[in-house]
Amino acid sequence: MPGVAAAEQKSGDLPRTLGLADALSIVVGIVIGGGIFLVPNLVAQNLSTRGSILAVWIVAGVASFFGALACAELGTALPSTGGQYVWLREIYSPMTGFLYGWTMFLVARTAQVAWLAVTLSLYVSYFVPLGAAASRALSIVAILILAAINYRGVSMGALVQKSFTSAKVVGLLIIIGSAFLFRGTAPTAASTGVPFSFSHFGIALIACVLSYDGWVQVSDVAGEVKNPSRNILLALAGGLAICIAIYLLANLAYLHVMSIAEIAASSHVGATAAERVLGPAGGSFVAVIILLSIIGTLNGCFITSPRVYFAQAHDRLFFSKFAEVHPRFRTPAFAIVAQAMWSIVLVLSGTYETLISYAMIAFWSFYGLMVLGVMLLRRQRPDLARPYKMWG
Numbered sequence: 001m002p003g004v005a006a007a008e009q010k011s012g013d014l015p016r017t018l019g020l021a022d023a024l025s026i027v028v029g030i031v032i033g034g035g036i037f038l039v040p041n042l043v044a045q046n047l048s049t050r051g052s053i054l055a056v057w058i059v060a061g062v063a064s065f066f067g068a069l070a071c072a073e074l075g076t077a078l079p080s081t082g083g084q085y086v087w088l089r090e091i092y093s094p095m096t097g098f099l100y101g102w103t104m105f106l107v108a109r110t111a112q113v114a115w116l117a118v119t120l121s122l123y124v125s126y127f128v129p130l131g132a133a134a135s136r137a138l139s140i141v142a143i144l145i146l147a148a149i150n151y152r153g154v155s156m157g158a159l160v161q162k163s164f165t166s167a168k169v170v171g172l173l174i175i176i177g178s179a180f181l182f183r184g185t186a187p188t189a190a191s192t193g194v195p196f197s198f199s200h201f202g203i204a205l206i207a208c209v210l211s212y213d214g215w216v217q218v219s220d221v222a223g224e225v226k227n228p229s230r231n232i233l234l235a236l237a238g239g240l241a242i243c244i245a246i247y248l249l250a251n252l253a254y255l256h257v258m259s260i261a262e263i264a265a266s267s268h269v270g271a272t273a274a275e276r277v278l279g280p281a282g283g284s285f286v287a288v289i290i291l292l293s294i295i296g297t298l299n300g301c302f303i304t305s306p307r308v309y310f311a312q313a314h315d316r317l318f319f320s321k322f323a324e325v326h327p328r329f330r331t332p333a334f335a336i337v338a339q340a341m342w343s344i345v346l347v348l349s350g351t352y353e354t355l356i357s358y359a360m361i362a363f364w365s366f367y368g369l370m371v372l373g374v375m376l377l378r379r380q381r382p383d384l385a386r387p388y389k390m391w392g
Contacts, residue, residue, distance in 0.1 A: 013314075013325050014081055014154070014224050014307070014332065020231045022158040026218045026303060027239025029165035029296035032172070034119070035211030036250050037270030037290060042207045044264035046200035050255055056201060057251055060208035061244035068215050068236040069390045070371045075219050075236070076387040077377070079228035082311025083219025083304075084370055091373040091380070094317060100366055101312035105342065108359035109305040113343040114352035116298045117142045123294065126287045139347050142298065147340035150302040153329045154224055157303045164296035171289040172246055175274050175282075179253035182277040210360075211247070214297065215240055216367065220304035223311075229387030306335035 040053075047053050071084075080086045085104075089097030104110075117139035121130060124138060150157035194200060218225075218235055225231050254263055254273050266272040270290075274282030310332035313323035326333035346352040374390060 014310075015330055016224050016226045016228075017155050018158055018221060018225045018231075020226075020234055021162060023218050023221070023225050023231050023235035024239050024242075025158070025162040025165040026221070026300050027215050027235050028169065028242055029161050030214035030217050030300040030304075031212055031239065031243045032165075032168060032246065033211075033214075033293045033297045034290045035207075036172070036247055037268065037286060039207045039211050040251060040254055040263055040269045041267055043204040044260050044269075046194060046204040047196070048194045048260060049196070050260070052196060052201065053204075053255070053260070054248065054251060056204045057208050057247050058244070060205055060212055061240070061247065063209060064212035064215065065237070065240045065244065066392075067367065067371060068240045070374045071216055071219055072233040072236045072388050073374055073386060073390045074370065074377070075222050075232040076229045077384055079222040079225065079232065080311065081221065081223030081307045083222050083308070084216055084366065085220075085308045085311055087219075087373055087377075088366065088369060089315070091377050092369065094315065096369070097312065097315070098317045101308050101318060103359075103362045103366075104305060104308050105318075105339070107355050108362050109301060109308075110339055110343045111346055111352040111355035111359050113143060113298060113301050113339065114139075114346035115356050116294055116301070117343070117347060118352070120291065120294045120298065123287055123291050127284070136347060140344050142295075143340050143343050143347070146295075146299050146302050147336055149299070150306075151326070151329065151331060151333050151336050154221070154303065154331055157299060160299050161296060161303060164292050164299065168289055168292040168296060169242075169246065171285070171292065172250065175270070175278075175286065175289070176246075176249045176253040178277045179257050179273060182257050184257070184276065212240070212243060213363070214300070215243075216370070217300060217304040220307040223307070233388045302336060302339065306332045306339050309335040309338070 043053055043056060047056060074087045075083065078086055078090060085097050085101050088100050120142050121135040121138040124130065125135060130138065149160055215236060222228055222232055254269055257273050257276050263269050271283040271286040274286045278285060309318055309322045312318040313320055322335045322338065324334050
């Protein structure tokens with residue numbers, strides 16, 4: 001198809017400057033957010049045994065891992081800037097790519113940015129009381145700062161991503177390690193007493209799968225990753241493996257210091273567990289880790305998503321201005337600014353909460369098309385070079 005060659009050529013407009021560590025930090029930094037501190041509560045409300053709780057996190061992790069492998073096959077075969085947009089366009093039609101790109105800009109990714117920025121201000125208010133106006137102003141400032149960082153170069157954005165990802169992983173490991181070393185009163189065997197059922201398991205599974213979400217975004221910068229045939233696979237597989245390990249260790253740590261009934265009763269499981277093992281400072285420490293997590297995810301959205309609009313504009317399926325590359329910083333500068341501006345509009349209007357609910361339907365619809373696309377592309381283009389071919 002002519003579009004593939006064009007996409008490969010366009011990816012040269014943005015230099016390949018991201019190494020494996022950068023791509024890995026994007027995957028881990030976007031996936032690990034606040035979910036691991038909050039979702040165990042919902043899981044414990046639906047599952048009442050230690051084995052079933054760990055099983056649902058494993059099943060969600062394995063499902064996400066398979067999705068990442070499908071993404072890796074497409075990403076190594078078509079390593080172009082825009083990632084999932086390019087694959088949907090090539091496998092299905094320009095219309096499918098058109099719908100994906102506009103959905104990401106108008107509803108999905110910008111609403112996510114707005115929601116993350118507002119959540120950031122809420123956790124800052126844990127330390128410094130903020131009124132409604134101050135909270136909104138802080139959200140806007142956070143968006144502008146991270147947009148400015150990524151405007152000035154993908155390497156600068158990647159440095160921020162690596163720094164915050166490393167900091168929150170270390171923080172999580174401190175919480176996990178301190179929980180395993182806890183020598184206080186052991187939790188009782190009390191559980192919620194909820195009988196096992198597939199419906200309860202399914203509710204818990206949905207929450208866990210959403211906690212693993214975000215790995216696909218590394219595909220958006222595939223055109224800027226060095227040695228993509230190797231590094232995209234390693235970033236996706238390695239990143240998901242790290243996230244699965246951390247999530248399982250965190251749940252084991254919670255279960256070590258809290259009963260299942262206590263986990264089900266706590267709306268902030270991470271903070272409750274940290275306070276039990278680290279004292280009153282534990283809650284503040286968790287708030288700091290969540291802040292780091294939010295900043296890492298928010299920064300990841302500015303590294304990745306503007307590349308979708310950039311690639312789409314190159315195909316004349318978006319406003320041509322979005323295809324411009326900054327002459328000095330070599331970034332899709334206008335696309336980054338536009339994402340920031342529309343996200344700020346959503347912050348001010350307060351519509352991001354409604355939009356992000358609808359966005360989840362769009363996200364998973366496109367994920368399904370992507371995974372189905374692996375099989376369709378094998379039939380459509382059996383001779384396409386595939387440095388990695390997903391098994392099974």
